[in-house]
Amino acid sequence: MHRKTGAEIIVGLLERQGVRALAGIPGGMNLPLYDALSHSQMIRHILARHEQGAGFIAQGMARISGRPEVCLATSGPGATNIITAVADAKLDSVPMVCITGQVPLGMIGTDAFQEVDTYGMTIPITKHNFLVRSAAELLEVMPEAFRIAWSGRPGPVLVDVPKDVQNQMVEFDAWPEPGRPDRAPEFDHADLQRAAAMINAAQRPLFYLGGGAIQANAGGVATRLAEKAGIPAVMTLMGLGAIPSSHPRSLGMLGMHAARHTNLALEECDLLIAAGVRFDDRATGRLAQFCPKAKIIHIDIDLSEIDKLRIAQIGIIGNVCDVFRALFPLVDALPRTEWLERIEELRRTHPMVMPGSDDPSTPYGLIRLAASLLDEEAIITTDVGQHQMWTAQAYPHRRPRRWLTSGGLGTMGFGLPAAIGASFAAPGRTVVSFSGDGSIMMNLQELATAVEEGANVKVIVMNNNTLGLVRQQQDLFYGQRVFASRFRNRVDFVRIAEGFGMRAYDLADCADPADLLERAFHEPGPCLVHAPIDAAETVYPMVPPGAANRDMIGGETHACANA
Amino acid sequence: MPAQMPDAIDPSRAAGRRAVLELTVNNHPGVMSHVCGLFARRAYNVEGILCMPLPEGRLSRIWLLVNEEARLEQIIRQTMKLEDVVRVERHAADHEVFVHLEEFFGVALPSEGTAADN
Numbered sequence: 001m002h003r004k005t006g007a008e009i010i011v012g013l014l015e016r017q018g019v020r021a022l023a024g025i026p027g028g029m030n031l032p033l034y035d036a037l038s039h040s041q042m043i044r045h046i047l048a049r050h051e052q053g054a055g056f057i058a059q060g061m062a063r064i065s066g067r068p069e070v071c072l073a074t075s076g077p078g079a080t081n082i083i084t085a086v087a088d089a090k091l092d093s094v095p096m097v098c099i100t101g102q103v104p105l106g107m108i109g110t111d112a113f114q115e116v117d118t119y120g121m122t123i124p125i126t127k128h129n130f131l132v133r134s135a136a137e138l139l140e141v142m143p144e145a146f147r148i149a150w151s152g153r154p155g156p157v158l159v160d161v162p163k164d165v166q167n168q169m170v171e172f173d174a175w176p177e178p179g180r181p182d183r184a185p186e187f188d189h190a191d192l193q194r195a196a197a198m199i200n201a202a203q204r205p206l207f208y209l210g211g212g213a214i215q216a217n218a219g220g221v222a223t224r225l226a227e228k229a230g231i232p233a234v235m236t237l238m239g240l241g242a243i244p245s246s247h248p249r250s251l252g253m254l255g256m257h258a259a260r261h262t263n264l265a266l267e268e269c270d271l272l273i274a275a276g277v278r279f280d281d282r283a284t285g286r287l288a289q290f291c292p293k294a295k296i297i298h299i300d301i302d303l304s305e306i307d308k309l310r311i312a313q314i315g316i317i318g319n320v321c322d323v324f325r326a327l328f329p330l331v332d333a334l335p336r337t338e339w340l341e342r343i344e345e346l347r348r349t350h351p352m353v354m355p356g357s358d359d360p361s362t363p364y365g366l367i368r369l370a371a372s373l374l375d376e377e378a379i380i381t382t383d384v385g386q387h388q389m390w391t392a393q394a395y396p397h398r399r400p401r402r403w404l405t406s407g408g409l410g411t412m413g414f415g416l417p418a419a420i421g422a423s424f425a426a427p428g429r430t431v432v433s434f435s436g437d438g439s440i441m442m443n444l445q446e447l448a449t450a451v452e453e454g455a456n457v458k459v460i461v462m463n464n465n466t467l468g469l470v471r472q473q474q475d476l477f478y479g480q481r482v483f484a485s486r487f488r489n490r491v492d493f494v495r496i497a498e499g500f501g502m503r504a505y506d507l508a509d510c511a512d513p514a515d516l517l518e519r520a521f522h523e524p525g526p527c528l529v530h531a532p533i534d535a536a537e538t539v540y541p542m543v544p545p546g547a548a549n550r551d552m553i554g555g556e557t558h559a560c561a562n563a
Numbered sequence: 564m565p566a567q568m569p570d571a572i573d574p575s576r577a578a579g580r581r582a583v584l585e586l587t588v589n590n591h592p593g594v595m596s597h598v599c600g601l602f603a604r605r606a607y608n609v610e611g612i613l614c615m616p617l618p619e620g621r622l623s624r625i626w627l628l629v630n631e632e633a634r635l636e637q638i639i640r641q642t643m644k645l646e647d648v649v650r651v652e653r654h655a656a657d658h659e660v661f662v663h664l665e666e667f668f669g670v671a672l673p674s675e676g677t678a679a680d681n
C-alpha cells in the first residue's frame with residue numbers, strides 16, 4: 001500500500017516513466033509539485049528563464065530522443081507563456097507532456113489570482129489535454145498522457161493539475177505501468193501489392209519524404225529503396241536528413257526555397273510516393289498545380305492526412321518504416337536510366353546557385369565553413385527567417401534526427417532553447433544553432449540557462465540587423481516598401497553574451513574565420529558567435545506565396561555569373 | 564453589435580443535403596468542447612446537436628446533424644482522432660433521432676426582447 005500526495009504521484013510516475021531531465025519554472029500553483037521534485041534523486045530539473053524556453057527545451061530533447069519529454073509551468077502567465085511551444089509541438093508532431101499548475105478546484109471559474117482556462121485554451125493546440133480533478137486520477141492520467149503523446153502521430157499532451165489535487169493524499173495498492181506507445185496500425189497487404197505494382201510500372205517516380213519519415217526512423221530503408229529502384233527523393237523542411245544531401249538520389253528540399261531542378265523534377269514525375277508528409281503549402285506551392293502529371297501513393301500513420309489536400313490513388317495507413325520495409329522486396333530493382341539521366345540534366349541546367357559559397361562573410365559561405373568543421377553527429381537547430389532557409393539549403397544534412405527546426409509553426413525563438421534541450425538528450429555531441437538577430441531576441445534569456453547548465457551549444461547569430469525574411473517579402477511583393485523590418489538600434493551581441501557569462505566570438509573583421517569557428521566548436525560548453533551579414537542578401541529561389549512551384553523567382557544560373 | 568450573419572441563414576448551406584453523425588464518447592466535461600471546437604474552427608456548420616449519457620454512465624452519445632459537404636469525410640476522420648471519441652457512425656439525414664425534435668423548434672419565443680436587442 002502506498003500513501004502519497006498528488007505531487008508525489010506525478011514525480012513517482014515521471015521517474016518510472018524514465019524521465020531523467022525536464023524543464024520548467026515554478027510558481028504559486030505548481031509549488032507542491034516542485035517540492036516533491038526536489039526530493040527526486042533521478043530527475044534533473046532545468047530551470048528555464050521563460051516558460052516558452054522550457055517548452056522548447058523539452059521539444060529539443062524530444063526531437064532527438066523520439067520519446068515524450070516534459071515541461072512544467074505554473075498557472076495563469078506560466079501557462080500562457082508555454083502555449084507557443086505546445087502549439088509548435090502540435091504542428092511538428094513532437095511528443096511532449098506539459099504539466100501546468102492550476103488554481104484549487106473550488107476556485108476554478110471565479111477569476112482567482114493567476115487563473116486562466118488552460119484546459120479550454122489548449123484544446124486546439126494539443127493532441128489531447130486533461131484537467132485533473134483528484135489525485136487518484138493521476139494514476140490513470142499520467143501514463144495515458146505519455147501513451148497518447150507517443151502513439152501514432154506524436155504530439156503534445158497537456159495535464160492541468162489544480163494545486164489542491166497536488167496536495168491531496170491518496171492510498172493505492174500498486175503503481176500503474178508506465179505509458180507506452182500503441183502498436184502501429186497493421187496495413188493492408190493488398191494495398192501494398194498495388195503500390196509496388198504502381199511503382200514498378202512508373203517511368204518517372206519520386207519519393208516525397210517528410211517529418212513522419214524521420215519520426216519513424218525510416219531514413220535508412222528509404223535510402224535503400226531509392227537505390228534499389230532508382231527513385232530520386234525530395235524532402236520537406238522537416239524531412240531533411242532522411243536521405244543524405246550528398247546521396248546521388250537526393251534532390252534536397254522541395255517547395256518555396258527549393259533548388260530549381262528539384263521543383264522542376266516534380267513537374268515531370270508520374271508517380272509521387274509521399275511518405276510522412278502532409279502536403280503543406282510551403283512544400284507544394286499552389287496545390288492544384290503540384291505534380292500535375294503524378295499519381296499519388298500516400299503513406300502516413302494518420303488516416304486523416306490521406307486525401308486531406310490531395311486525393312491519393314493508394315493510401316496506406318502505417319508507420320513509414322514498417323511500410324517501406326514491407327515494400328522493399330516487392331519493388332523491382334530497376335536502373336531507370338532515362339529518368340535518372342533526365343534528373344541529371346535538370347541538375348546541370350538548373351543547378352542550386354549559392355553565391356559566395358566559399359566566402360565565409362556571406363551566409364552560404366559561413367554555413368559551408370561551419371559544416372566543414374562539424375561531423376555527422378553534430379546537431380543543427382535554427383530559428384526562423386532567411387538564416388533558416390539558407391541553412392536548410394546549404395548545410396549538408398548527413399543523417400536523420402540531426403536537424404531541428406520549427407517547420408509548421410515557424411516560431412522565431414525556437415533555436416536556442418531547442419539546442420539546449422538537444423544537448424541534454426545527446427550528451428557529448430556538438431549542437432550548433434543558426435539564429436538571426438531578430439529571432440535570438442525572442443528567447444535571449446535562455447543564454448542564462450545555457451551557461452548555468454554548461455550546455456554544449458554554439459549559437460551563431462547571423463546579424464543583418466533586419467527581420468530579413470520580412471524585408472525580402474516586402475522587396476519582392478510589397479513594392480519595396482520596407483517597413484518595420486529594419487532595426488534602427490544595433491545590439492552588441494558579443495557584449496550581451498558576455499553579460500550572460502557566455503564566451504563570445506566576433507566574425508566581424510576576423511582574419512581567420514575557420515580558426516575562430518574551430519575554437520568555438522571545440523571548446524566545451526556554450527558560446528555565441530556573432531556573424532555580420534549584408535542586409536541585402538536574399539534567399540533564392542523563391543516561390544511567391546500562393547504561386548505554383550514552377551514559378552520560382554531568382555536563383556538562375558546567369559544571376560550567379562553576374563554576382 | 565452583431566458582427567456577422569449566422570451561417571444558418573446562408574441559403575446555399577441551408578438548402579444542401581444533411582447527414583446525421585452518431586458519436587460515442589467518453590463521458591466527461593471537456594468532450595463537448597473538443598467536438599464542437601473541431602467543427603467550429605473549420606467553419607463546418609453543426610445544424611443540430613444532442614447529447615446524453617449512455618446507461619452505464621461511462622460513455623455518452625452525441626448526435627450531430629450536419630450538412631453533407633465534400634469535406635465531411637475529412638472532418639469525420641479528424642473527429643475520430645479525438646482521444647475521447649470512441650466511435651463515429653454516419654447515417655442518412657432521415658435518421659429518426661432529429662425528426663421528432665422538430666416540434667420543439669417550431670415556435671419562436673414570445674416577444675420579450677432578447678439579449679441581442681440590448
Ligand SMILES: Cc1ncc(C[n+]2csc(CCOP(=O)(O)OP(=O)(O)O)c2C)c(N)n1
Pocket residue numbers: 383384385386387388410411412413435436437438439440442462464466467468469470
Ligand atoms: C514569433 C514570430 N513572430 C513573427 C514571425 C514572422 N517572421 C518570420 S521571419 C521573420 C524575421 C526573422 O528575422 P531574423 O531572425 O533576424 O532572421 P533573418 O530573416 O534576418 O535571417 C519574422 C518577423 C515569426 N515567424 N515568428
Ligand SMILES: [Mg+2]
Pocket residue numbers: 385436437438462463464465466467468
Ligand atoms: Mg536578421
